[in-house]
Amino acid sequence: MSHDPTLVVAKFGGTSVATPARWRVIADVLRTRIAQGAHPVIVCSAVSGVSNALEGLLAEHTDADATRDRLEDLRAVHRTLAEGLGLPGDLVDAQIDELESSLDAARALGELSPRTRARIMAAGELMSTRIGATWLTAEGIDVAWTDARDLLTAEALEDAPDGRHWLSATCGFERDEALRTQLLGAASATLTQGFIAHNPQGDTVLLGRGGSDTSAAYLAARLGADRLEIWTDVDGLYSANPRAVPTARRLRRVSYAEAANMAALGAKVLHPRCIGPVRQAGIPLWIKSTQDPSATGTVIGVDHGEDGIRAVTSRKQLAFFTMRRDPTWQPVGFLADVTARFKAHGFSIDLISTSSGVIQATVDMAAAPLADDALDRLMADLETVCTPTLRRDVASVSLVGRNLRGSLPDLGPAMEALEAARVGMVTTGANDAHVTFVVRADEVDELATMLHGAVFGRGAAPALSSAVVRLAHPGAA
Ligand code: ASP
Ligand code: MG
Numbered sequence: 058m059s060h061d062p063t064l065v066v067a068k069f070g071g072t073s074v075a076t077p078a079r080w081r082v083i084a085d086v087l088r089t090r091i092a093q094g095a096h097p098v099i100v101c102s103a104v105s106g107v108s109n110a111l112e113g114l115l116a117e118h119t120d121a122d123a124t125r126d127r128l129e130d131l132r133a134v135h136r137t138l139a140e141g142l143g144l145p146g147d148l149v150d151a152q153i154d155e156l157e158s159s160l161d162a163a164r165a166l167g168e169l170s171p172r173t174r175a176r177i178m179a180a181g182e183l184m185s186t187r188i189g190a191t192w193l194t195a196e197g198i199d200v201a202w203t204d205a206r207d208l209l210t211a212e213a214l215e216d217a218p219d220g221r222h223w224l225s226a227t228c229g230f231e232r233d234e235a236l237r238t239q240l241l242g243a244a245s246a247t248l249t250q251g252f253i254a255h256n257p258q259g260d261t262v263l264l265g266r267g268g269s270d271t272s273a274a275y276l277a278a279r280l281g282a283d284r285l286e287i288w289t290d291v292d293g294l295y296s297a298n299p300r301a302v303p304t305a306r307r308l309r310r311v312s313y314a315e316a317a318n319m320a321a322l323g324a325k326v327l328h329p330r331c332i333g334p335v336r337q338a339g340i341p342l343w344i345k346s347t348q349d350p351s352a353t354g355t356v357i358g359v360d361h362g363e364d365g366i367r368a369v370t371s372r373k374q375l376a377f378f379t380m381r382r383d384p385t386w387q388p389v390g391f392l393a394d395v396t397a398r399f400k401a402h403g404f405s406i407d408l409i410s411t412s413s414g415v416i417q418a419t420v421d422m423a424a425a426p427l428a429d430d431a432l433d434r435l436m437a438d439l440e441t442v443c444t445p446t447l448r449r450d451v452a453s454v455s456l457v458g459r460n461l462r463g464s465l466p467d468l469g470p471a472m473e474a475l476e477a478a479r480v481g482m483v484t485t486g487a488n489d490a491h492v493t494f495v496v497r498a499d500e501v502d503e504l505a506t507m508l509h510g511a512v513f514g515r516g517a518a519p520a521l522s523s524a525v526v527r528l529a530h531p532g533a534a
Contacts, residue, residue, distance in 0.1 A: 344357070470511040
């Protein structure tokens with residue numbers, strides 16, 4: 058074991074694989090890590106915009122002309138990248154042709170199954186990594202292109218009406234020494250795809266939109282990685298979305314629990330699902346920026362022991378349900394009647410607030426694939442037990458941290474920031490890690506800015522005291 062090199066899993070998102078300049082960053086990361094004696098496992102997204110374009114193709118597949126135009130756009134995107142890297146422009150033409158035949162077949166059959174959808178969406182990551190591996194090899198880096206479907210196996214799930222077991226599968230992530238030995242023996246570095254896996258029958262499945270972070274976390278756990286790095290276009294987790302809140306500050310050190318809550322409540326840098334596997338395996342997670350590779354980023358790891366608010370986050374794609382029934386004293390089963398229906402239609406309740414005659418709840422639509430029809434069916438079913446209303450123009454803004462109930466007295470100035478907003482619902486997380494306000498989507502950015510200012514001051518950095526910033530920075534490596 059003494060010669061076993063360290064193994065680092067590094068995920069590069071869509072913008073980080075979109076241009077020759079970003080691929081040069083990836084090459085630098087590979088060379089540096091290899092020179093340090095580590096085996097890097099690079100997990101790539103599709104080129105930015107490609108997964109959306111593939112979804113567009115699926116939505117319009119019945120229109121043969123639109124399909125052809127969209128396929129030509131996809132061909133052009135990959136041709137530009139390949140030629141920019143000095144490679145033949147037709148490197149992924151075979152894959153585009155294959156997409157065309159699958160779509161033609163679906164049009165002829167008059168049916169597009171979730172199984173076919175998964176195979177078509179998988180092409181994005183297969184194409185980006187084909188181009189990347191060809192170029193890195195030409196650059197003299199000893200990297201093995203590896204099919205992620207040979208690395209990750211989806212758990213068998215019940216058939217769900219929304220095709221979730223094809224489009225948003227989950228995978229086991231128990232450590233696999235044999236897999237680690239296999240990758241270490243194959244080349245100095247591994248390049249693979251995010252987002253895709255096999256099911257136990259050997260079919261292609263997806264891990265849900267934004268699933269490449271999760272792929273990387275599963276792989277880090279399976280391979281017993283020393284570290285997971287998520288390379289993206291911002292240099293870390295911030296105290297608020299820096300694009301909407303100019304005074305937001307980068308957080309150097311964040312606990313797994315805080316990161317999971319921040320991601321679930323709207324921080325876009327990480328997919329909420331990717332924290333669990335690395336947390337269970339005790340693997341530190343670093344956020345790094347491909348735009349500024351030497352920036353220190355954020356380190357996510359074990360609890361740092363500080364209470365209070367760390368960040369203000371917001372989300373826009375919420376569905377907001379208000380369900381009324383004649384109020385009675387201690388009604389039996391109202392909540393059960395309602396929640397059973399959300400479950401039956403495949404929706405996870407996100408935020409909830411109850412009283413004897415009214416229940417309010419939200420669903421995060423960003424997490425629900427193919428859900429619009431299901432939402433109509435849910436509403437019809439809810440009408441059998443209450444009078445439901447549904448609003449789709451709703452957002453949430455959250456104060457996220459640790460032991461927030463202990464910090465309630467400090468929330469005073471933040472509450473004043475709410476004066477002008479029309480708050481539809483207020484909830485506190487049972488995990489004591491967030492206070493969330495449901496508001497109109499067009500009010501949310503302003504409210505987030507005001508809350509951030511009230512909590513952290515206009516220019517103050519919500520940094521942890523240096524005594525708790527114990528772990529080394531990413532930049533130190
Ligand atoms: N390419 C996939 C998506 O855009 C997966 C990912 O990039 O995380 O959803
Ligand atoms: Mg992402």
